[in-house]
Each structure stands twice: as structure tokens, then as C-alpha cells.
Amino acid sequence: MDHLIDSEKDVNLLRQKGIIENWMGEDKEVACLFNKIGNGVGVYSNFYYSEEFKEAVDHCEKPLDRVMANLMHNYFSSPWARASTVTTIILLLLTTIQTILAFTGGVK
Numbered sequence: 001m002d003h004l005i006d007s008e009k010d011v012n013l014l015r016q017k018g019i020i021e022n023w024m025g026e027d028k029e030v031a032c033l034f035n036k037i038g039n040g041v042g043v044y045s046n047f048y049y050s051e052e053f054k055e056a057v058d059h060c061e062k063p064l065d066r067v068m069a070n071l072m073h074n075y076f077s078s079p080w081a082r083a084s085t086v087t088t089i090i091l092l093l094l095t096t097i098q099t100i101l102a103f104t105g106g107v108k
């Protein structure tokens with residue numbers, strides 16, 4: 001759990017998804033608890049989910065994956081946000097094409 005929870009935002013997300021329950025009060029207190037709970041504890045290197053853990057860490061350390069996850073989480077969390085972004089890009093491209101054709105004399 002220490003690898004999953006680093007800040008109060010992580011606790012808030014896990015609480016909203018129903019994965020954990022916060023009976024301590026603030027999410028910051030729970031984050032501090034999980035960050036301190038593993039101090040001085042050794043990790044058995046051959047545990048059951050070691051391969052999955054390595055794959056998750058490798059995936060999260062890639063800069064492009066971090067940027068994409070940030071965009072999806074903060075800006076494209078709803079289908080309406082995605083649809084409006086695609087519509088805006090299409091309109092911008094069509095406006096650019098119309099401007100280029102107007103300057104080159106393609107539209108009469």
C-alpha cells in the first residue's frame with residue numbers, strides 16, 4: 001500500500017472508488033500513516049506479485065505514459081470533454097484550410 005499511496009490525493013481517489021475507508025479524519029493523516037508504516041521493514045524479493053509490480057513501476061516511470069495519464073485524469077475525464085476537444089480540433093483544421101485556400105486563390 002505504501003507504493004500506492006504517496007499523497008492525500010491518492011487516499012482521496014482510493015476512498016472515492018471504495019477501495020479504502022477513512023475513519024481517521026483527514027486524507028493527509030491516512031497518507032502519512034501509510035508512508036510511515038513500511039519504515040524499517042524488509043521486502044521479500046520473491047513475493048507473489050513481483051512481476052506485476054515491476055511491470056507497473058516500469059509503466060509509470062515512462063514520461064509519455066505519465067503525461068497521458070495526467071491528461072486523461074485532469075482534462076478528459078468525461079466523454080463530453082473528449083467530444084468537445086475533437087470538435088474543436090476539427091473546426092481549427094477546417095478554418096486553417098479555408099484561410100490557406102483564401103490566400104492562394106483556391107476559393108473563388
